[in-house]
Amino acid sequence: MVAIVVAVGGTRSWRASLAGAAGGLVVLTVLVAAAGTALRNVPLQPIRLVVGALLLVFGLQWLRKGVLRIAAQGWGVGQGDEDVDDSDVPPGQFDWTGFVLSFKGVSLEGLEVAIIVLAVGGAAGAIGSAAVGAAAAVVVLGAIGAAAYRLIGRIPRRALQLFVGALLSAFGTFWSGQGLGVHWPTGELALVWLAVGYAGAGVLLLEQVRRWRAPVPATGGRA
Amino acid sequence: MIVVRWIRAFVGFWVDFVVGDDWTVAAAVAVALLATWGLTRAGVPAWWLTPVAAVGATALSLRRAARRSRQP
Numbered sequence: 516m517v518a519i520v521v522a523v524g525g526t527r528s529w530r531a532s533l534a535g536a537a538g539g540l541v542v543l544t545v546l547v548a549a550a551g552t553a554l555r556n557v558p559l560q561p562i563r564l565v566v567g568a569l570l571l572v573f574g575l576q577w578l579r580k581g582v583l584r585i586a587a588q589g590w591g592v593g594q595g596d597e598d599v600d601d602s603d604v605p606p607g608q609f610d611w612t613g614f615v616l617s618f619k620g621v622s623l624e625g626l627e628v629a630i631i632v633l634a635v636g637g638a639a640g641a642i643g644s645a646a647v648g649a650a651a652a653v654v655v656l657g658a659i660g661a662a663a664y665r666l667i668g669r670i671p672r673r674a675l676q677l678f679v680g681a682l683l684s685a686f687g688t689f690w691s692g693q694g695l696g697v698h699w700p701t702g703e704l705a706l707v708w709l710a711v712g713y714a715g716a717g718v719l720l721l722e723q724v725r726r727w728r729a730p731v732p733a734t735g736g737r738a
Numbered sequence: 739m740i741v742v743r744w745i746r747a748f749v750g751f752w753v754d755f756v757v758g759d760d761w762t763v764a765a766a767v768a769v770a771l772l773a774t775w776g777l778t779r780a781g782v783p784a785w786w787l788t789p790v791a792a793v794g795a796t797a798l799s800l801r802r803a804a805r806r807s808r809q810p
Contacts, residue, residue, distance in 0.1 A: 727804035
């Protein structure tokens with residue numbers, strides 16, 4: 516959840532990303548307040564499939580864009596506040612794409628946390644303690660995300676786009692697979708090796724794209 | 739009129755979100771998810787299918803884009 520918010524904020528727009536996260540939390544709060552323990556009956560699989568598929572196609576678009584841009588202009592462009600003509604975020608306009616990405620990440624994972632809290636807390640007869648534990652986890656992870664802000668600012672935007680694309684693709688693949696009933700080898704750890712795999716594929720494709728872009732040597736000339 | 743404009747903008751946003759620069763990647767992901775669902779229902783382990791299809795479709799899309807922008 517925090518990884519998606521920080522990644523989207525660092526590459527697109529912090530305002531949109533934080534607004535999306537806040538929107539997701541508001542929807543979750545309303546859902547929990549309105550439905551209460553009935554939330555345990557919400558079928559998570561279709562939600563995982565839809566959110567995962569959308570994250571996957573968007574993550575792949577970003578991975579593709581990152582590879583194309585690094586192949587054309589190198590890794591170092593767009594460091595810190597350097598202006599980059601990405602045309603992803605129109606200047607002066609609200610970034611709805613960043614908003615939706617953060618909103619989906621926060622609302623889906625938040626819904627899973629809410630259901631776990633209700634299930635575990637309800638079974639143990641201690642929903643209050645379970646809710647406090649979940650809230651503490653959100654605060655700690657939020658602090659880690661805030662601390663990562665400066666670190667992310669140092670990474671060139673092109674590189675960040677490629678690796679965030681890999682991260683979103685990994686989340687999307689994992690969730691859509693779960694929605695389809697796939698059993699991932701290594702369980703939740705699959706998120707890590709999927710992200711590493713997509714990032715590695717992106718770096719390998721980068722070299723290949725440079726070769727594809729290279730001028731075709733003239734043939735048929737006379738000596 | 740405002741409602742029609744809103745609906746158009748809403749639909750356009752989602753089409754752009756899903757399709758992006760190359761519709762073939764989104765189509766390949768849809769086919770891969772469908773095939774994963776079918777294989778999983780048949781009891782065949784299919785966790786590898788979506789990542790392989792996603793990387794393959796992205797590679798093909800990149801090759802097309804790179805060749806279009808090939809330096810003269």
